[in-house]
Amino acid sequence: MSALVTPSAGGVPDRADAVAVAGESVSREDLFGAAAALADKIAGSPAVAVRATASLGTVVATLAGLTAGVPVVPVPPDSGPVERTHILGDSGAALLLEPGGPGAWDDITLPVVPVDTAARAASSYPEPAPDSTAFVLYTSGTTGAPKGVLLSRGALAADLDALADAWAWTPDDVLVHGLPLFHVHGLVLGVLGALRTGARLVHTGRPTPEAYAKAGGSLYFGVPTVWSRVAEDPAAAAALAGARLLVSGSAPLPVPVFDRLAALTGHAPVERYGMTETLITVSTRADGERRPGFVGLPLDGVETRLAGEDGAAVPYDGETVGELQVRGATLFAGYLDRPDATAEALTSDGWFRTGDVATVGPDGWHRIVGRASTDLIKSGGYRVGAGEVEGALLAHDAVREAAVVGVPHDDLGQEIVAFVVADGVTGPELADFVARSLSVHKRPRRVLLVDALPRNAMGKVQKKQLRA
Structure with missing residues (x-):
């Protein structure tokens, strides 16, 4: 060579x-x-x-x-x-x-x-x-x-x-x-x-x-x-x-x-x-x-x-x-x-x-x-691991549960969407929290506050339901 x-x-x-x-x-x-x-x-x-x-x-x-x-x-x-x-x-x-x-x-x-x-x-x-x-x-x-x-x-x-x-x-x-x-x-x-x-x-x-x-x-x-x-x-x-x-x-x-x-x-x-x-x-x-x-x-x-x-x-x-x-x-x-x-x-x-x-x-x-x-999100040419974003969200004291998915987006290919069970905090505050911990391109575009995450009998989050 x-x-x-x-x-x-x-x-x-x-x-x-x-x-x-x-x-x-x-x-x-x-x-x-x-x-x-x-x-x-x-x-x-x-x-x-x-x-x-x-x-x-x-x-x-x-x-x-x-x-x-x-x-x-x-x-x-x-x-x-x-x-x-x-x-x-x-x-x-x-x-x-x-x-x-x-x-x-x-x-x-x-x-x-x-x-x-x-x-x-x-x-x-x-x-x-x-x-x-x-x-x-x-x-x-x-x-x-x-x-x-x-x-x-x-x-x-x-x-x-x-x-x-x-x-x-x-x-x-x-x-x-x-x-x-x-x-x-x-x-x-x-x-x-x-x-x-x-x-x-x-x-x-x-x-x-x-x-x-x-x-x-x-x-x-x-x-x-x-x-x-x-x-x-x-x-x-x-x-x-x-x-x-x-x-x-x-x-x-x-x-x-x-x-x-x-x-x-x-x-x-x-x-x-x-x-x-x-x-x-x-x-x-x-x-x-x-x-x-x-x-x-x-x-x-x-x-x-x-x-x-x-x-x-x-x-x-x-x-x-x-x-x-x-x-x-x-x-x-x-x-x-x-x-x-x-x-x-x-x-x-x-x-x-x-x-x-x-x-x-x-x-x-x-x-x-x-x-x-289902846990690799490709957004704007970046490969973003859902687990890494979930970990960043869970580091917030107000967050009890978090699940992150990629949703089709006309410009980005996929946008990062987080479903979060939390108290006393807003979606934009959580998105900013992630951006301070991880790369800015890993920040969720949307953070949706929910009462619970859908799980199967084994306790695994059903991300297909969230994506739908």
Whole structure:
């Protein structure tokens, strides 16, 4: 395997605006020089956390960790104290890299290293082994505290190369997106993908239709919420007609949004599927068919299969639903310090249980039906664990019971709705309480106060009744 990222990727001439984030531009040479200067300060650390704002500083901090061979732990900048305390403590991060800007944390006990995007160094470091950890990314906490997902350099390289092949991604592309830089879509695909292929990167700061329209890209990444808003702005959508590819992921793209985008831009979107633990595993191709509601075919080097509840193979008839399981070079190396959880996530013959249910047609085309459980909510491109939000609500003294569900929403895909049994408190007060503890995007859009929660004979909350 070649180096994960290099200053001269793609062999194209450097340019002053090779990487632009929220209006701040830098050449590849200067970007790697700034990363080397920071790498000199963090080399030898067991891991470093990054307050992962939408900034050039976050890109420099991430690249510094990769350069020095130090695992990087991106932390959502809007995370509440409970969430970030868990991530910082569980990950074993020795330092917090601070890009600066609004929202800096004042309750951190770790040593803080400011990120200087103007610093330069010519230091060089050996390329770490492919099986060494590049990132520790934290899950949504669906069934408890978030778990640290160990992603190796080899898995990242295998996935990005497979995507470059599927999407015909080359140094001639200009990648545009405005996605958060603390998960796979925005950081791995949206930053490392551009750096590895040699494409120019334009991060818009916020993913507004206006910003996308002005960026002049050939390749655009977005979540369904972004594409829904673009589809509601005909002028912005028309400005994307000159692009080569529109890619949607992180949640299913509603068919009406797919159709409207295709009509307004002339481009049927490419949809893809993946998870933090697997990276991207299934996608439609730049040179292939795109079907609304389908995510396409496995990438090169990835195998998939469907399993029934009894573990038996499910027929590929396009109708029969089974749990989607995957294996290949893109898989994670396990959950940090959680061998029990790692073993539970894998079958006896080494396939990863995604927890998603799907159908596969005779032609191999995949359609994701939903979660095997009901506790993962996909809202605005974020994956939010109902259990984590419920735990935050139950921490309020007035709350006796809480159940959280995802309800279909035209813009967000799903909105977070909480059903709460409580006394002496209002719904908005409880929503604000959650936002002070967890990331703002995990705040319930609606909190409904009820006298009791519906339960079965075993005492389990019947969330289907709540959703109805």
